Amino acid sequence: GVVPLAPSFDTVGWFAASPVLFEAVGEAMFPDDAVFAARRRLIVAADAFDVAGDAVGEALAQAVASISQGFTDVRHVVVAPDGLAVWREAFRTIQAREAWAAHGAWITATKPRLGPDIAERFQYAATVTAAAAAAAEQRRSEVRRRMDHLLADGSILVLPSASGPAPLRHASGAELERVRAASLAMLSIAGLA
Numbered sequence: 123g124v125v126p127l128a129p130s131f132d133t134v135g136w137f138a139a140s141p142v143l144f145e146a147v148g149e150a151m152f153p154d155d156a157v158f159a160a161r162r163r164l165i166v167a168a169d170a171f172d173v174a175g176d177a178v179g180e181a182l183a184q185a186v187a188s189i190s191q192g193f194t195d196v197r198h199v200v201v202a203p204d205g206l207a208v209w210r211e212a213f214r215t216i217q218a219r220e221a222w223a224a225h226g227a228w229i230t231a232t233k234p235r236l237g238p239d240i241a242e243r244f245q246y247a248a249t250v251t252a253a254a255a256a257a258a259e260q261r262r263s264e265v266r267r268r269m270d271h272l273l274a275d276g277s278i279l280v281l282p283s284a285s286g287p288a289p290l291r292h293a294s295g296a297e298l299e300r301v302r303a304a305s306l307a308m309l310s311i312a313g314l315a
Contacts, residue, residue: 128220131213131313164193165272167201167281170308174282182282189280199272201279202265206307209265213310215258218247239298262314269315281308 126132136151138144166186171179190196202209222244228234229244236244273279285304289297 126224128217129224130220131217162193163195163197163275163277164190165201165277165279166196166198167279167308167311168198169200169202169206170281170311173206173304173307174285178282178284178286186280201268201272201281201311203268206310208261209310209314210303210307212258212261212265213306213313215250215254216262218243219250219255219258222247222250239295265311265314269311279311281311283309
């Protein structure tokens with residue numbers, strides 16, 4: 123089973139020791155490539171690339187150019203007109219509220235020793251009000267409408283999956299938080315949609 127963290131965002135995926143095994147699982151999970159063959163519009167999430175920064179954009183430029191060749195219509199679009207930081211905060215609020223609902227009673231009762239960053243997130247989660255959660259849910263509804271509009275014709279969205287390389291082991295807390303915030307801003311697109 124899956125241990126819940128934030129049930130409306132929780133999902134499963136797969137890891138593999140080799141690309142061959144990874145591909146085999148993918149083919150078993152998604153056997154019909156014809157679904158993707160009919161897609162003609164590629165939307166490049168310009169704001170997600172901006173959040174990731176120049177180094178990521180440069181590292182991915184060749185891949186995006188290569189993918190773009192398979193589409194008759196390539197558009198660079200600002201996915202979040204109100205800003206990915208706003209979307210990230212909606213994601214963070216809903217996730218915190220759900221995580222506290224799933225684990226708050228246990229945390230309160232057992233007072234486990236958590237890493238400082240996790241402890242800080244659960245401290246925040248305990249403070250998220252019903253009103254803040256409702257406002258974030260309203261934002262999620264707006265995000266879903268926006269994404270339904272952008273992808274209504276079966277368009278495919280391309281964006282970085284991370285804001286850069288993993289931080290170094292001895293990175294400061296501030297650097298870790300910067301990377302995490304940038305990554306969450308980009309990944310909130312999928313999470314909220």
